[in-house]
Amino acid sequence: MRTAWIVMQVTLREGLRRRLLLALFGLSVVAVALTAWGYSQLGNLPASRNGALKPAEIQLIASQLLILVMFMFSFVLALSAVFAAAPSVAGELESGEALAVLARPVRRRDVLLGKWLGLGLVIVVYAGLATTLELAVAQLTTGYRPPHPLEAALYLATMGLTLLGLTLLLSTRLAPVTTGIVAMLLFGLAWLAGVVGGIGTALGDPATAMAGTIGRLVIPSDGLWRGALYSLEPGAVLAAGARAGPGLAAFPFFAPAPPPLIYLAWALAWNLGAIGLAIFSLERRDL
Amino acid sequence: MGMAMASAPILPVAPNGLAVEAHGLTKRYGQTVALDGLELQVQSGHVFGLLGPNGAGKTTAVKVLLGLTHADGGSGRLLGEPIERAAARQRVGYLPELFRYPGWLKAREVLGLHLRLGGIPRDRWGGEIDTALLNADLQGRAESRVATFSKGMQQRLGLAVALIGTPALVILDEPTTALDPIGRLELREIIRGLRDAGTTVLLNSHQLSEVEQVCDQVAIIHRGRLQASGTLDELLTPGGVRIRATGIPDEIMARLREHHEVISDGPWLRIAGAVEEAIPGMVAAIVQGGGQVYGVELLHPSLEERFRQLVAGPPADGRPAEDGSS
Numbered sequence: 001m002r003t004a005w006i007v008m009q010v011t012l013r014e015g016l017r018r019r020l021l022l023a024l025f026g027l028s029v030v031a032v033a034l035t036a037w038g039y040s041q042l043g044n045l046p047a048s049r050n051g052a053l054k055p056a057e058i059q060l061i062a063s064q065l066l067i068l069v070m071f072m073f074s075f076v077l078a079l080s081a082v083f084a085a086a087p088s089v090a091g092e093l094e095s096g097e098a099l100a101v102l103a104r105p106v107r108r109r110d111v112l113l114g115k116w117l118g119l120g121l122v123i124v125v126y127a128g129l130a131t132t133l134e135l136a137v138a139q140l141t142t143g144y145r146p147p148h149p150l151e152a153a154l155y156l157a158t159m160g161l162t163l164l165g166l167t168l169l170l171s172t173r174l175a176p177v178t179t180g181i182v183a184m185l186l187f188g189l190a191w192l193a194g195v196v197g198g199i200g201t202a203l204g205d206p207a208t209a210m211a212g213t214i215g216r217l218v219i220p221s222d223g224l225w226r227g228a229l230y231s232l233e234p235g236a237v238l239a240a241g242a243r244a245g246p247g248l249a250a251f252p253f254f255a256p257a258p259p260p261l262i263y264l265a266w267a268l269a270w271n272l273g274a275i276g277l278a279i280f281s282l283e284r285r286d287l
Numbered sequence: 288m289g290m291a292m293a294s295a296p297i298l299p300v301a302p303n304g305l306a307v308e309a310h311g312l313t314k315r316y317g318q319t320v321a322l323d324g325l326e327l328q329v330q331s332g333h334v335f336g337l338l339g340p341n342g343a344g345k346t347t348a349v350k351v352l353l354g355l356t357h358a359d360g361g362s363g364r365l366l367g368e369p370i371e372r373a374a375a376r377q378r379v380g381y382l383p384e385l386f387r388y389p390g391w392l393k394a395r396e397v398l399g400l401h402l403r404l405g406g407i408p409r410d411r412w413g414g415e416i417d418t419a420l421l422n423a424d425l426q427g428r429a430e431s432r433v434a435t436f437s438k439g440m441q442q443r444l445g446l447a448v449a450l451i452g453t454p455a456l457v458i459l460d461e462p463t464t465a466l467d468p469i470g471r472l473e474l475r476e477i478i479r480g481l482r483d484a485g486t487t488v489l490l491n492s493h494q495l496s497e498v499e500q501v502c503d504q505v506a507i508i509h510r511g512r513l514q515a516s517g518t519l520d521e522l523l524t525p526g527g528v529r530i531r532a533t534g535i536p537d538e539i540m541a542r543l544r545e546h547h548e549v550i551s552d553g554p555w556l557r558i559a560g561a562v563e564e565a566i567p568g569m570v571a572a573i574v575q576g577g578g579q580v581y582g583v584e585l586l587h588p589s590l591e592e593r594f595r596q597l598v599a600g601p602p603a604d605g606r607p608a609e610d611g612s613s
Contacts, residue, residue: 006403017391096386100448103353103381104404105373287355 003106007114008121011088015122024080024126028073032133035069039141055143062142063234066134067253070152070232073130074225077160078187081123085167086180088115089282094175099287109279112168116275119164127157148231151258155228158267162221163187165274172281190219194226195252202250220267223259230255302367306331306456306487307352311361314347314511321347323511324361329504331455334478334488336502338495338590340598344511345491346384349460353381366456377406380454382445384461384491390434394425394444397433398451405452415451422477423447438465446474450481457481460491475501495591505590507597514597522593528561529584530569536576543569557586 015021042058042065053061089112092098102108131153139145146152167183174182197212216223233241233255241248241256248254259267307329314322321344329335339345350356352363354370368375388397398416407415420426423443428436436444442465449457459478463471478501481488492498498505499519506516515522527547531554543549548559561569563585570580586592 002406003404006400010400014389014391096383097389099355099383099386100381100388100401100445101404102355103376103379103383104401105375105377105406106404107373284357286357287350 001110001113003110004114004117007111008118011115011118012121015084015118020084021122024076024122025129028076028126028130029133031069031072032130032137035065035134036137036141039065039138042142058142059144060234060236062138062144063146063232063237064253066138066144066146067229067232069134070131070156070228071225071253073134074156074159074228077123077127077130077156078163078221079184080126081119081160081163082167082183082187083180084122085115085119085164086171086183087176088119089168089171089278090174090176090179093172093285093287102287108282112172112275112279112282116164116168120161123160123164124157127160128153131156144234146232147234152228152231155224155231158271159221159224159228162219162224162267162271162274165271165278166219166221169274169278169281172278172285186219187221190215190222191225194222198249198252202247204246216263217266220263220270223263224267226255227259227264229253230258304331305329305364306333306366307335307489308364309348309352309361310363312348312351312358312363313360314344314351314356314358321511322351322358322361325508325511326513327506327516329487329489331487332482332485333504334482334490334502336498336505337489337491337508338498338505338594339493339508341493343493343508343598345493345508346460347511348508349381349458349489349491353379353458378452378455380449380451380457382449382457382459382462384464386445388433388441388444388448391432393430393432394420394436394447395429397444398447401448401451407452411452415453419447419451422450424473439467439470442466443470446477450477454486456487456489458489458491461493462490463492463494463497471497495594499590507594509598515593519590523590526562527557527559527586528563528566528569529555529557529582529586530573530580531555531582532573532578532580534576534578535573536578539572539576539578542572555582 039062042061043052045053089098092101101111131149135146135149135152163183166186167179170179170182193215194212197209197215200206200208200211212222216226237254238256241254249256305328307327309325309327312322312325312327313320323344325344325348327337327348337345337348347356351358352365352370353376354373363370365375365379366377368377392400395416398419399412402412402415416429417426420429423446425440425443425447428440433441433444442462446459446462449459462474466474475497478488478490482503488501490498490502503519504517505519505522507514507522529552535556540549543558547561550557550559558569566583566585570583573580
């Protein structure tokens, strides 16, 4: 594990030195500030000819805006995970950087684990910070606080880790650019499968609904995002959703229920499996 | 740059005195056979040249020995440890043929990283890094990022990385690539310094002159197989004389064959081992016997000649090599 620790430190130092972390965290703070300004303007909006919005209405709107903003952050997190991880293994294999490192008395699994630890730490910290800051400004400006903030951050972080695992696995066999493109495509397809599945549920078509389920099993990123989505929804929206019936399932920014526990176990197993496969693949790769 | 050692050299550990062993190593890439039952033995403390034309399997051999590429068959050991184990690389330094270091790291940090990965105790880091920078002539650039280095400087940094941690075995794969003539000269000095310190060096090269100048043992590989190996003296073709003549009488021919190996080489006859002093007598005997002599040439002992015999067969025009033979 000494090697994993060294590689993790180098990975983090690279992020700092190449200003990846500065760009990611700096721009995210700017985004949080902009949304804070947006929330604060809700009170000034004319609801109708009767004057300003009532606090309950502002909170309802804020809850939906917050979900959209967090969707944006989940997308940034997914992009960052993919584009930070894609060159970390594939790029070093391609450039010959890996030759000198792997000729040391190190095991490849430790090198890969070190990269996973370093990039995973960035993802978890980013998910935690982005969620905390965004929820804090929403509460300060509108008084709205989603019901399960910690769960939302955890779901986001796990979604990021899922994409990290997927990208590292691809990165052991594909070129850096190909890795990035394939991982983003799979992420997009998983999300789309979720939307299609929702439409199937709304229309009462089991075959189409199954597409969403399969998508969430093959790449759990969308299933985990829906967990974050559910954690951010206020009780009023959930109650309204329940009254609206299955038709609301077609709306991609609504989750009527949290992912079942068995799904979370699957997501965990999927992540462990992806890292295990990545190690298996890298160990067998000829340099 | 001169050679300086950070600390006392580490003695070879293999009980049989072999720093590198390969037995029947095979490696295929699809239909291409890169290694075809390669046998290799490198004695500890020697500078060993692994020679072969491009595509002979030299780099594959080195990568298999370092665990970077997996063999399809056979076995190997580095410093007595099986190559499958990470411990086999514990005291091995390696300069890859094609490599790059992260551009955002400083030269000192690259060296520090490799000391950490090599498990070198922290109290040796300062001395090791300073010595490596001195040997690579990079003292003034220790705090510069690798991205600002020229190709030659990157090659010297690669050499510094290979030598850091005072390894017992140093594997250099085509090390003179990207080095200017002075850099090559300095590299030879470094290799001699390593040998004097008891370090084993495995030098992978297709440049015969480079190998002739620093190696005391040589192996020639071709199509993934060992063609010949031994000391440089054993492998050099003996000198001799080449004569281009017609109508050589049979009795003269018989006399020549009695004392020398006579090889027909196009219009030339190669009389192996014949010395310069014998030339006038040979020419006189041929002419007196009714033969005509058109040309005579003294051959120097040559690794290139032997290399050609093993790898490519005799040259089409029968000319001896220009390089490496004089």
